[in-house]
Amino acid sequence: MSAQPDTTPAAAPSTTPEPGSPHRVVIIGSGFGGLFATKALDAPEVAVTMLGRTSHHLFQPLLYQVATGILSEGVIAPTTRDVLARQANASVLLGEVTEIDLAARQVIATAVGQATTYSYDSLIVAAGADQSWFGNDSFAEFAPGMKTIDDALELRGRIYGAFEMAEVAAASGRDEVIDRLLTFVVVGAGPTGVEMAGQLAELSKRTLAREFRHIDPSRARIVLLDAADTVLTSFGPRLSERTARDLTKLGIEVRLGAKVVDVDAEGLVVEERDGSQERIEATTKVWAAGVQANPLTRQLAAQTGATLDRSGRISVNPDLSLPGHPEVYAVGDLTAIDGVPGVAQGAIQGGRHAADQILRRLRGEETGQPFRYFDKGSMATISRFRAVMKRDRIELTGYPAWVAWLAVHLFYIIGFKSQIQTLMHWAVSFVGQDRSERTVTEQQVLARLALEYLGEDFLRSSLRKVPGAQPDPAPETMPPGSAS
Secondary structure, three states, rough: OOOOOOOOOOOOOOOOOOOOOOOEEEOOOHHHHHHHHHHOOOOOEHHHHHHOOEOOOOHHHHHHHHHHOOHHHHHHHEEHHHHHOOOOEEEEEEEEEEEEOOOOOOOEOOOOOOOOEOOOOEEEEEOOOEEEOOOHHHHHOOOOOOOHHHHHHHHHHHHHHHHHHHHHHHHOOOOHEEEOOOEEEEOOHHHHHHHHHHHHHHHHHOOOOOOOOOOOOOHHHEEEEEEEOOOOHOOHHHHHHHHHHHHHHHOEEEEEOOOEEEEEEEEEEEEEEOEEEEEEEEOEEEEEOEEEOOHHHHHHHHHOOOEEEEOOEOOOOOOOEOOOOOEEOOOOOOOOOOOOOOHHHHHHHHHOOOOOHHHHHHHOOOOOOOOOOOOOOOOEEOOOOOOEEEOEEEEEEHHHHHHHHHHHHHHOOOOOOHHHHHHHHHHHHHHOOOOOOOOOHHHHHHHHHHHHHHHHHHHHHHHHOOOOOOOOOOOOOOOOOOOO
């Protein structure tokens, strides 16, 4: 969808703060867009408040490595407060934004049951996207997505737990359940799905191959499903075909044109193009298909007249501002802009552009420059020493692409300490055959479902036991100038 032009006349926001009062910028989201926008706004005339629903910045492209035991969650999710500790004009506050009032220039965020109102002079919305089950949210109960640390830890527990339960079943003579326990289905053949399927193959054939006495982990069945005709569709036909061949060589069943129509605890039902259906018995399912923009886009669309696409992404002006509100910018996965994919680079560059526009306005310089996305290419790993990479007409496969993938991802991991830790973990997993992060607990697997089953009443009563929490309070308003 092309960017929607700003046809609604609107006066630019006041850029002259009260004497001694910096320009207040509120940034919603601690992902790539929010973090890099905050860093770009490191200027004395600005006071930045970042509101995040978690206290960490998540390097989402490596979540699957947390789920399969290669990396620890701390390596890819450093504390946002620590990342921005040296930026004196930036304040990091925990809170999930539930309401945006563009007319009043206020947002309301809730943390541990306490709602707080924050006023702003400029606003950057970088709230990202959530997993989409294409209208079948009930599938999430048995097929977790891959968007949060909680998702990755739950999947780690499910994956390693499946091998453990298969060993118990085999030792006790219950052979009829072993195939179901050792079948792993990944739904979605984009980069995340391909990388997850490849690591499941590596895990079963290399890491766990000699550790069990009653089962043979290398015989685990791994199925990669997608309703599309190709894997890695955005990479082009050559790399798509190469990836499919490599996955097949790893022993992965690649099934395309297959739509998931039902999911339960013990398996899922797949519908082929001819309408025929097949049930696959599988205890462990991973949902790596589909995203939907943060629900905040609906509020923004209602107040600005901007349109939403099928994924809930909002159309923006060429400079990333919202129609009629030049003081408000939307960046990253929640925006619909032609030629800008929903990847980290799109959010990073968009966040920097929005920050630049705010600083230009404050300094009396010309604004309204359109956002120009610089495509740095796409890449995905298939397995150890195998990857694919595409940038313009340049296409790499195999070991060279894998080395490039390592270098690029290592560069964007925040913090030298985390980079060193990542290198060490990769050496253990890729040069050797072990995995450093294999600890799993029942809590990882059951906590999300337990909270859903217990419902809102349990959450409300639990908040009363948290010091300082006030469930369902009237919003507390931050005093003017104290949003940072």
